[in-house]
Amino acid sequence: MVIYRISTDTEESGVLVNDRLFPGVPIGETSREMCLCYFAVPYQGKKDDISLYLWAKDRAENVTQGPFFYHIRKKRFRKDKIRISERLLDALISSFPAEIFEHDASSIEKYLFINRELRKTNSDELQEHCRSFIEERLWNGPWLRMKNAATMALFGDQRVYYYGGKIIDRSVHLGVDLASLARAPVQAANNGRVVLARDLGIYGQSVLIDHGQGLSTLYGHLNGIAVTVGQSVTKGEIIGNSGKTGLATGDHLHFGFLVHGVPVNPIEWWDSHWIKDNIEQKLRNIDNLIRK
Numbered sequence: 163m164v165i166y167r168i169s170t171d172t173e174e175s176g177v178l179v180n181d182r183l184f185p186g187v188p189i190g191e192t193s194r195e196m197c198l199c200y201f202a203v204p205y206q207g208k209k210d211d212i213s214l215y216l217w218a219k220d221r222a223e224n225v226t227q228g229p230f231f232y233h234i235r236k237k238r239f240r241k242d243k244i245r246i247s248e249r250l251l252d253a254l255i256s257s258f259p260a261e262i263f264e265h266d267a268s269s270i271e272k273y274l275f276i277n278r279e280l281r282k283t284n285s286d287e288l289q290e291h292c293r294s295f296i297e298e299r300l301w302n303g304p305w306l307r308m309k310n311a312a313t314m315a316l317f318g319d320q321r322v323y324y325y326g327g328k329i330i331d332r333s334v335h336l337g338v339d340l341a342s343l344a345r346a347p348v349q350a351a352n353n354g355r356v357v358l359a360r361d362l363g364i365y366g367q368s369v370l371i372d373h374g375q376g377l378s379t380l381y382g383h384l385n386g387i388a389v390t391v392g393q394s395v396t397k398g399e400i401i402g403n404s405g406k407t408g409l410a411t412g413d414h415l416h417f418g419f420l421v422h423g424v425p426v427n428p429i430e431w432w433d434s435h436w437i438k439d440n441i442e443q444k445l446r447n448i449d450n451l452i453r454k
């Protein structure tokens with residue numbers, strides 16, 4: 163997160179991560195001069211290939227960009243082998259409507275369609291939903307992690323799929339899988355507004371919550387949805403129950419955290435110390451600076 167001041171004629175500003183602009187938002191309601199911007203660096207690739215700049219455009223379309231200090235830490239992600247059996251293949255395919263597949267497609271072609279094309283379509287849909295967001299901060303404190311749930315998969319897991327002893331596909335897991343009891347209640351992890359509550363392909367029955375300032379959370383594979391689009395939710399409110407809809411082999415919750423539509427590791431957002439040190443303390447420092 164970066165906090166910065168803009169001049170009054172600024173029309174658009176934010177952080178450029180390589181070619182992608184993460185928009186900034188005004189911090190307070192009274193002044194639009196002080197802004198903050200949440201941004202995400204890509205999980206793949208080398209850190210030396212990542213460029214970060216503060217970026218702004220004024221009413222006359224003049225563009226300025228400037229550097230800021232940052233440090234990117236190396237992160238290694240796990241590898242996960244997934245063996246696809248004939249039985250699993252049939253079970254997974256049958257949970258999707260037959261009309262999404264080509265007529266003469268084989269089981270494996272159907273599976274690859276789900277894991278590649280549908281996965282990409284769903285990720286694009288999520289990004290599209292996050293393009294318009296609530297500027298105001300609705301969230302408060304750390305996000306909730308599903309109660310009494312075991313972690314089944316981590317963010318960034320590099321999945322390699324085997325079929326008949328051969329590698330047939332690869333994907334990266336862009337959330338955390340949490341399993342509790344079957345059809346366990348799922349809570350809104352923080353205050354926000356529901357922006358999506360429907361079937362979302364590989365994620366099955368899904369809910370997307372906008373927490374403001376470009377932060378949102380995704381709840382996938384639900385068995386039932388208890389909220390509707392446009393509804394305001396408070397932290398802890400039940401939004402549905404867990405299930406295995408979409409591309410899932412067992413009852414679990416796929417919890418995704420998105421920064422302007424870019425999936426990031428949810429772990430830090432569950433951590434009150436991390437929120438305090440990396441967000442609240444910085445906001446307080448800026449507040450003191452302005453008052454002086």
Ligand SMILES: [Zn+2]
Nearest residue numbers: 337338339416
């Ligand atoms: Zn998942």
